[in-house]
Amino acid sequence: MENIILEMRGITKTFPGVKALDSVNLKVREGEIHALVGENGAGKSTLMKVLSGVYPYGSYDGDILFNNETARFSGITDSEAKGIIIIHQELALVPLLSIAENLFLGNENLDNGVINWPKTYARTQSLLEKVGFKESPSTLLGQLGVGKQQLVEIAKALAKDVKLLILDEPTSALQENDSAKLLDLLLEFKAQGISSILITHKLNEISRVADSITVIRDGQSVSTLDCHAQAISEEDIIRDMVGRDMAHRYPTRDNASDDSHPGKMLMEVVAWNVWHPDALDRQIIHDICFHVRAGEVVGIAGLMGSGRTELAMSLFGQSYGKNIQGEVRLRGDIADLSTVPNAIKSGLAYVTEDRKELGLILEETIQINTTLANLNGVSSQGIIDENIERKVSEDYRKALNIRTPSVFQKVMNLSGGNQQKVVLSKWLYSQPDVLILDEPTRGIDVGAKFEIYSIINQLADDGKGVVMISSEMPELLGMCDRIYVMNEGRFVGELEQADASQEKIMSMIVKA
Amino acid sequence: MTTKETTSAVPAAPSVTHYLKTHVRDYGMLIALVVIMAMFEFLTDGTLMRPVNLTNLFLQNSYIIIMAIGMLLVIVAGHIDLSVGSVVGFIGALAAVMSVNYDLPTIIVVPVCLLVGLIIGGLQGYWIAYWKIPAFIVTLAGMLVFRGLTLALLEGQSVGPFPKSFQLLSTGFIPDVFGVGRPNVTALVLGILAASTIVFLAARSRAQSLKYGIQDEPFSFFLVKNALIAAAIIYLSYLLSTYRGLPNVLITMAVLIAIYTFVTNSTTIGRRIYALGGNVKAAKLSGINTERLTFLTFANMGMLAALAGLIFAARLNTATPKAGFAFELDVIAAVFIGGASMTGGVGKVIGAVIGAFIMGVMNNGMSILGIGIDWQQVIKGLVLLAAVVFDVYNKQKAR
Numbered sequence: 001m002e003n004i005i006l007e008m009r010g011i012t013k014t015f016p017g018v019k020a021l022d023s024v025n026l027k028v029r030e031g032e033i034h035a036l037v038g039e040n041g042a043g044k045s046t047l048m049k050v051l052s053g054v055y056p057y058g059s060y061d062g063d064i065l066f067n068n069e070t071a072r073f074s075g076i077t078d079s080e081a082k083g084i085i086i087i088h089q090e091l092a093l094v095p096l097l098s099i100a101e102n103l104f105l106g107n108e109n110l111d112n113g114v115i116n117w118p119k120t121y122a123r124t125q126s127l128l129e130k131v132g133f134k135e136s137p138s139t140l141l142g143q144l145g146v147g148k149q150q151l152v153e154i155a156k157a158l159a160k161d162v163k164l165l166i167l168d169e170p171t172s173a174l175q176e177n178d179s180a181k182l183l184d185l186l187l188e189f190k191a192q193g194i195s196s197i198l199i200t201h202k203l204n205e206i207s208r209v210a211d212s213i214t215v216i217r218d219g220q221s222v223s224t225l226d227c228h229a230q231a232i233s234e235e236d237i238i239r240d241m242v243g244r245d246m247a248h249r250y251p252t253r254d255n256a257s258d259d260s261h262p263g264k265m266l267m268e269v270v271a272w273n274v275w276h277p278d279a280l281d282r283q284i285i286h287d288i289c290f291h292v293r294a295g296e297v298v299g300i301a302g303l304m305g306s307g308r309t310e311l312a313m314s315l316f317g318q319s320y321g322k323n324i325q326g327e328v329r330l331r332g333d334i335a336d337l338s339t340v341p342n343a344i345k346s347g348l349a350y351v352t353e354d355r356k357e358l359g360l361i362l363e364e365t366i367q368i369n370t371t372l373a374n375l376n377g378v379s380s381q382g383i384i385d386e387n388i389e390r391k392v393s394e395d396y397r398k399a400l401n402i403r404t405p406s407v408f409q410k411v412m413n414l415s416g417g418n419q420q421k422v423v424l425s426k427w428l429y430s431q432p433d434v435l436i437l438d439e440p441t442r443g444i445d446v447g448a449k450f451e452i453y454s455i456i457n458q459l460a461d462d463g464k465g466v467v468m469i470s471s472e473m474p475e476l477l478g479m480c481d482r483i484y485v486m487n488e489g490r491f492v493g494e495l496e497q498a499d500a501s502q503e504k505i506m507s508m509i510v511k512a
Numbered sequence: 513m514t515t516k517e518t519t520s521a522v523p524a525a526p527s528v529t530h531y532l533k534t535h536v537r538d539y540g541m542l543i544a545l546v547v548i549m550a551m552f553e554f555l556t557d558g559t560l561m562r563p564v565n566l567t568n569l570f571l572q573n574s575y576i577i578i579m580a581i582g583m584l585l586v587i588v589a590g591h592i593d594l595s596v597g598s599v600v601g602f603i604g605a606l607a608a609v610m611s612v613n614y615d616l617p618t619i620i621v622v623p624v625c626l627l628v629g630l631i632i633g634g635l636q637g638y639w640i641a642y643w644k645i646p647a648f649i650v651t652l653a654g655m656l657v658f659r660g661l662t663l664a665l666l667e668g669q670s671v672g673p674f675p676k677s678f679q680l681l682s683t684g685f686i687p688d689v690f691g692v693g694r695p696n697v698t699a700l701v702l703g704i705l706a707a708s709t710i711v712f713l714a715a716r717s718r719a720q721s722l723k724y725g726i727q728d729e730p731f732s733f734f735l736v737k738n739a740l741i742a743a744a745i746i747y748l749s750y751l752l753s754t755y756r757g758l759p760n761v762l763i764t765m766a767v768l769i770a771i772y773t774f775v776t777n778s779t780t781i782g783r784r785i786y787a788l789g790g791n792v793k794a795a796k797l798s799g800i801n802t803e804r805l806t807f808l809t810f811a812n813m814g815m816l817a818a819l820a821g822l823i824f825a826a827r828l829n830t831a832t833p834k835a836g837f838a839f840e841l842d843v844i845a846a847v848f849i850g851g852a853s854m855t856g857g858v859g860k861v862i863g864a865v866i867g868a869f870i871m872g873v874m875n876n877g878m879s880i881l882g883i884g885i886d887w888q889q890v891i892k893g894l895v896l897l898a899a900v901v902f903d904v905y906n907k908q909k910a911r
Contacts (some may be wrong), residue, residue, distance in 0.1 A: 319797060341799040350797065358797055361790035363857050372787055373798040375780040382780050387720060426798065 003030035004065075005195050006084075006164060011050055011062035020046045023062065024221045026214050028164065028197060033190055035206045036199045038216035038241055042445075044199050047216070048166055052086045053079040066164075083163030087153050087170060095142030100124040102141050103156050127155040131185060145305070147178030154185065165189065165196040169443070171205060175304035175471055183209050201445065202472075203234040215240040238446055250478030251450065253457040255295050262481060263294030265332065266465040267348075267434045272326035274314040280322060284310050286490045288326075292434055292465035297456060299476035300469045301505050302486035308469045309353055311486070312436045316350035317343040330433065344373060349432035351423055353439040353469075355416075359423040362412035366404065367393040369411055369422050373430040396425035400455060417448025424455060434465040441475065453479060473502045485509060528733050536906055541850060541866050541899065548870060552877030559880050560873070563755035566748065571682060571827060573872035574761040575600065575820035576839065577865055580846040581772045582816035584864040587847050588776075589809045590789040590856025591640060591647035595632075595654030596817040596843055600836030601662040603629055603821030608671035608831030611678055618677040626818050632658070633814015634807065641806035655840070663833045672830025682826035684760040695750070696757030703749020706766070707742035714738050761823055768816075773861045785809060789856030845892070846871050849899040870895070 006028040013021040021043050028034045038044050049055050051064065053073030064071040066082055073079045076086075093102050100120050109119045124137035133151045141149060150170060157165055167186075171179035179202075186196055186209055200206065206213060213225040215237065223240050225232050238249070255261045274285035284307055292298050300308050313320035315328065317340030328335045335346040343350075352358035360369055370393035371378050378389040393407040400421040404414060411422050420440065427435060437456070441449045456479060459466055470476050476483050483500050485493040485508040493508035532539070552560045559565055579596050586593045603625050610616045610624065632654070639650045673679075690697035718734060752758055776782040787795040788802050796802050820839075825831050850867030852859025871892065878888045 316797070317799075339801075340797060341801065344799045352794075352797060357791075358793045361787055361794055361857065363790050363853075364786070368783070368787070372783075372795070372800075375783060379780050384778050384780060384783060386778070430799075 004028070005030040005067060006051075007063075007065040008047070008051065009063045009065070011047065011060055011064075013046055013050055013055060013060040020219055021050070021060070022219045024216065024219070025224075026221065027224070028195055029212070031190055031193045031195055032211035033186055033209050034195070034197050035210035035213045036197055036216065037201070037203075037206065037213060037237060038445075042216045042241075043219040044216055045168065046219075048086060048168065048197070048199070051079065051166070052076055052084060080160055083161055084166070085157040085160055085162045085164070086166040087150075087157060087168065089169045091146075091149050091153055093141050093149055093153060093156075096140060098138045098140055099128070099135060099144075099152055100137035102152060103127060103137075103159055105156075107160060123159070124155075127158050128152075130158055131155045132181070145178075147174045147181070150174065150178070150182060151185075154182075162194060165194055166199070167196060168199045169201065170198070171200065171202060176473075177303070179205070201443075203237055204474075206237065207232070207234065213237065217241060241446055249446075249450065250475075251454045251457055253297075253460055255461045262296040263463060265291060266294050266296075266330065267292045268329040269315065270327040270329070272311070272315070272328075273324070274310060274321035275323040277320065277322050284321060284489050285314060288489075288491050290484055290491065292467055294463045294465060295460050296482070297460050297466045297468055297480045299480035299483040300467065300486055301473060301476050301483050301509075303509065304471060306486045306509075307489040308486055309438055310489075312350055312438055312467070312469060315343075316340065316348060316436065319350075344430050344432075347431070347433035349373075349427035349430050349435045351427050351435065351437045351440060353442065355419055355423050359426075360411050360419060363410060365408050365410055366397065366402065366414075366422055366425075367407040370396055370407070370425045370429060373426050377429065377431075392429060393425070396429065400425055400428075401451060415444075415448075417444040417451070420444055420448070420452060421455075424452070428459075432464065434467065435459065436467040436469070438469045439471065440468065441470070441472070449475075473505055476500075476505075477502065528730050531728065531730055531733055540902060540906070541863060541870065544899075545866050545870050545873070548873055548877075552873060552880070556877060556880045560877055561751065563751045565876070565880070566751050567755050567759060569872060569876050570759055570762050570765075572876065573868060574682070574759075574765050575824045575827075576842050576846060576872065577765055577868040578768060578816050578820045578823070579813075579839065579843045580850070580864040580868045581768055581861055582813035583843045583847050584850070584852060584859050584861055585772075585776070585785055585809045586647070586813050587844075587852045587854075588789045588856060588859045589785050589806055590792065591806065591809070592651065592844065593636070593647065593810065593813050593817075594651040594840050595636060595658060596813065596820075597836040597839035597841075598655045598658035598662065599629060599632055599814060599817040600821040600824055600839055601831075601833065602632075602658040602665070603818040604825035604828075604831040604835045605662045605665040605671070605833075607678070607822055607825050608674065609665055611674055612671050618675065618681075621678065622681070622822060625822055626815055629818020629821070630811050630815040633817070634811040636814070637807040637810025640810060641803040647810075659837075662835070666831060666833050668833060670830050670832040672828075674826060674829055679826050679829055680760060682759075682761055682823045685756045686758045686760065686763065688757060694754065696753040699749050699753035699757040700746075702758060703746050703753075706749075707745040710745070711738050711742050764819075764823075769861060769865055776861050781805070781808075786857055789858075791857070842871055843868075845896045849896060851903055867899075870899075 004027055006026070008024065008026040010023040010025065011021050012019070012023050024043065024047055026036070026047065036044050036047070050060050053075045056074040057072035066084065071079070071082065094105065097105070103124050104120055109116045109123065121137045128135060128137070131151045131154050133148060133155070135144070135148070141152065144152070170182055174182065183205060186198065189196060198205070198210065210227055212227055213232070215222045215225070217240065225236070268291045270289050272285055272288040273283065276282040276284050288311060290298070300311070302308050310320050314324055315337060318324055318338055319340060328337055330346050330348070337343045337346060337348065356362060361372070367389060371389050375384065378384055378392060390407065397404070397407050402414070402418050402421045402425070404418065411419055414422065440456070441452050444452070456466055456468065468476065468480060477497070477500055481497050483495045483497070483505065484491050485495070485505050487509045495504060549560065583593060583596065606628060607621050607625050610621045611618065636650050636654050639645045640647045686698055686702070688696045688698045714734070718729070749758070776785070784795065784800045784805055787798070787800060788805055792802055821836065824835060828835065846868035847859065847864045848854070848867070849870055850859065850863030850865070852864065874892060874895065875888065878891065
């Protein structure tokens with residue numbers, strides 16, 4: 001067990017003006033699962049790019065020893081030839097090609113330059129079996145869910161005779177049962193002697209599978225923990241990650257103990273039914289009823305694919321689905337939510353799950369993104385007053401603590417947490433009564449999460465209603481007054497904060 | 513660490529060279545235009561800047577510039593319009609048939625033609641916006657349809673000449689209200705007025721930015737830049753005044769440039785078009801009626817193409833079946849040379865105008881030098897490629 005397969009010593013990598021890595025050390029033993037944790041921007045991805053040769057030998061300082069040989073990779077092909085395979089957060093697969101074609105893309109089974117299909121399919125079959133995934137090799141990749149695509153990506157790594165598998169946040173887009181399967185698979189690989197490096201934000205995954213942990217903060221390796229030598233609590237890891245003690249992962253809310261809490265009824269949804277936009281015979285949302293009161297944070301728990309996002313989008317200006325039926329009352333009156341502008345006018349805001357695709361205009365500045373949903377607020381007769389606009393966006397930048405020198409920064413230059421704050425600014429400025437937040441902390445680091453939670457609490461204290469959709473149950477349990485449990489397009493239960501637990505939520509989902 | 517936070521603050525005392533380096537994309541094409549003009553001025557022994565040639569330069573390029581303004585909006589919105597050349601031909605034909613064959617007065621012909629252009633653009637925009645049919649296909653169809661209709665309308669013949677009043681659209685000049693005639697004092701006065709307005713607006717916006725502490729342009733740079741721009745405008749108007757004064761189309765063009773610059777910079781409609789081109793899904797979820805905006809963008813393009821068609825017909829004084837052939841390529845090239853992004857969301861009206869001028873000056877200069885149409889095409893193609901490469905290179909360097 002004490003064989004070191006990989007040692008990175010004193011890795012220093014500078015970009016113009018920034019020291020991204022400052023003498024980072026990383027030691028991975030043969031056949032272990034090594035967790036690499038750190039806040040976003042701490043340098044994890046950069047370190048892995050150095051390891052895989054994306055930043056070639058010579059562009060960094062320090063040594064990489066792989067199997068006791070000094071490695072001098074000049075590109076990904078070099079590192080892959082040695083058996084170091086990275087699976088990136090964004091999957092590098094072609095949706096319109098089959099599983100078999102994807103598996104051997106760039107690594108085809110050739111006979112004199114011609115693809116040998118029978119061999120390709122046979123090998124695909126055996127690789128798929130190894131990752132425990134039953135599917136025809138000729139299935140198009142685009143027809144698979146994210147979890148299954150992830151498995152294909154891993155099978156692809158196996159096709160290349162992997163010695164060290166690096167997974168960059170593999171479970172960030174997966175729901176709990178797929179994540180669990182993936183982690184089991186890692187444990188299986190470990191039994192076969194394949195080492196892996198697991199980059200993740202989810203501390204429960206680490207405690208489940210990791211043998212040792214390296215924490216990176218601000219481009220430096222802060223600590224290396226051996227999970228077998230000592231008992232490691234999540235709090236220990238968090239403290240190392242953020243460099244400060246985090247007594248509470250979830251901030252407390254002021255109004256929770258008020259007598260008037262929760263306040264008056266803000267939004268009531270009655271018998272909401274939605275059908276699939278293309279397949280009109282498929283009902284996606286079934287008879288959903290729920291309500292949100294002023295000052296309340298209401299959670300919607302459920303697995304991915306349970307229809308949470310579809311529910312939110314269909315409410316918000318019918319952005320999803322066809323043949324939508326049901327009634328929504330806002331402050332007691334029936335609301336017209338037939339279009340997005342009407343929904344905004346009625347006091348509804350929807351912070352999308354995917355901020356880059358659906359929430360932001362990355363090429364534009366913070367200022368322009370902030371006012372986009374309420375341009376009328378900064379203009380008269382269709383003419384924008386840039387001074388007012390600047391003041392508005394500047395105010396939100398300060399209030400939400402968006403870390404950037406000015407509001408003229410393009411949002412694509414911001415970190416995930418700061419981008420999320422820009423999206424929040426945009427929707428706060430639309431002056432909503434009820435905000436629907438869809439996975440508001442996805443892909444952002446622990447410190448920024450805490451700030452987002454504080455903002456959510458502040459909103460509740462200000463008397464707004466918040467609907468929070470999340471795949472992370474601890475987050476819902478920590479933040480919400482009430483939690484609705486959703487499964488296959490239906491609400492299958494409702495829990496008060498005091499009675500809610502992960503077990504109860506899961507059993508409601510399973511028993512439904 | 514893929515997204516690193518930019519914490520480098522704006523330097524307290526910005527130096528001119530640093531500023532130029534960081535804003536090379538903003539000024540690159542303007543500098544290129546000046547360099548190209550200087551080069552041809554030298555190569556043609558001063559013919560390029562002769563008042564008569566300068567007047568011609570404006571007349572020759574006015575229709576490209578007018579369409580480039582509309583095309584900029586289309587491209588910023590993330591689409592393309594291939595039909596504009598055919599629309600130019602069709603509207604010219606329509607105007608000719610109305611004026612020459614039916615003797616209708618110009619005062620009726622012009623608005624009817626503009627309306628028809630608006631409807632043509634609207635029809636194409638309808639399919640693109642509400643049926644989500646790619647603009648490339650819809651306008652490719654439009655390109656064929658309106659070229660064919662031009663031929664049908666003209667029955668394969670050239671129709672002309674136009675009545676005097678119609679020709680004024682292109683060949684008319686602003687008369688000298690001061691009665692001097694040559695030099696044309698009105699032209700000079702308008703030039704000085706335009707120059708001072710531009711300087712005044714620039715100074716006002718600078719003062720406002722300074723008040724908010726967000727100005728990174730060094731004062732010396734500001735001074736030199738505005739002095740140069742003002743001097744250039746006054747000098748050009750002086751040159752024009754020594755010939756026949758300001759052509760009508762120049763005024764039309766200047767007014768359109770001013771209006772559309774304002775619309776794109778300072779109105780909610782303009783802002784929403786950029787948002788739509790930058791990320792259509794995010795724009796839609798922010799309550800922007802993306803379909804209607806796309807529709808309007810194409811309707812506007814149709815109207816501007818019609819205006820260009822009228823001016824072009826007036827200039828040739830006849831409508832020919834070949835009129836406007838391949839104009840769409842010059843127009844699209846002008847917009848991309850001017851820094852617009854193929855993927856939408858990026859581009860400026862003034863950039864498109866400069867791009868059009870670069871193409872125009874090169875056409876004109878190379879013709880004076882007697883370079884054949886064959887090599888002209890080659891050179892223009894390479895300039896388009898170089899401009900876009902320059903743009904992409906700067907973008908990558910900025911990251």
